[in-house]
Amino acid sequence: MYHSIIADLLEHPKVMETREQMHHSIPKHDHLLRSARYSYRLAPLFGADRQTCTRAAILHDLDSRLGTISTHGAIAAQLAAELGEPEAVGHAIISHMYPFGPAPTTREGWVLVFADKLASFSDMTAFASGLLTGRSLSVRRSLLGTDPFYVERKSRKRSRLTALVRRRREAV
Numbered sequence: 001m002y003h004s005i006i007a008d009l010l011e012h013p014k015v016m017e018t019r020e021q022m023h024h025s026i027p028k029h030d031h032l033l034r035s036a037r038y039s040y041r042l043a044p045l046f047g048a049d050r051q052t053c054t055r056a057a058i059l060h061d062l063d064s065r066l067g068t069i070s071t072h073g074a075i076a077a078q079l080a081a082e083l084g085e086p087e088a089v090g091h092a093i094i095s096h097m098y099p100f101g102p103a104p105t106t107r108e109g110w111v112l113v114f115a116d117k118l119a120s121f122s123d124m125t126a127f128a129s130g131l132l133t134g135r136s137l138s139v140r141r142s143l144l145g146t147d148p149f150y151v152e153r154k155s156r157k158r159s160r161l162t163a164l165v166r167r168r169r170e171a172v
């Protein structure tokens, strides 16, 4: 099972915190798990190393907001190296956004490109089907309240608004 390959990483705070972060309008943790599951299944079809693919997948979008669409792979690859992952894991992560960014140079890199695209498609399908029950929107609302990126953005907006109201009052 793919879980046993990544059991240690699933308990790492950097992976745990993705439960509260939003990615494709769903918890980023769901996207990472889907990517890991697809990577695990695709690896043998590509003749790639299953362990490398699955471990790269569970880490591939960590701290993605610190980069752009084409550079966030490099940020997660650096983080993987800091967590002690072998170079092959970082190599797979760095090119996962291909064609928006560098092309993969290894079989494991290609596995992650396809696994990530499939997972993203499944994320959107899951979100769309959850719209019927209202679950998707309630999860999204709750993520907006826990994801530090949106929490900070909201407080920045609020303080800009407060400053604007204060300036208006002073002008009257």
Ligand SMILES: [Fe+2]
Pocket (backbone or CB within 6 Å): 060, 061, 064, 072, 096, 097
């Ligand atoms: Fe990504």
Ligand SMILES: [Fe+2]
Pocket (backbone or CB within 6 Å): 031, 035, 060, 061, 116
């Ligand atoms: Fe991804």
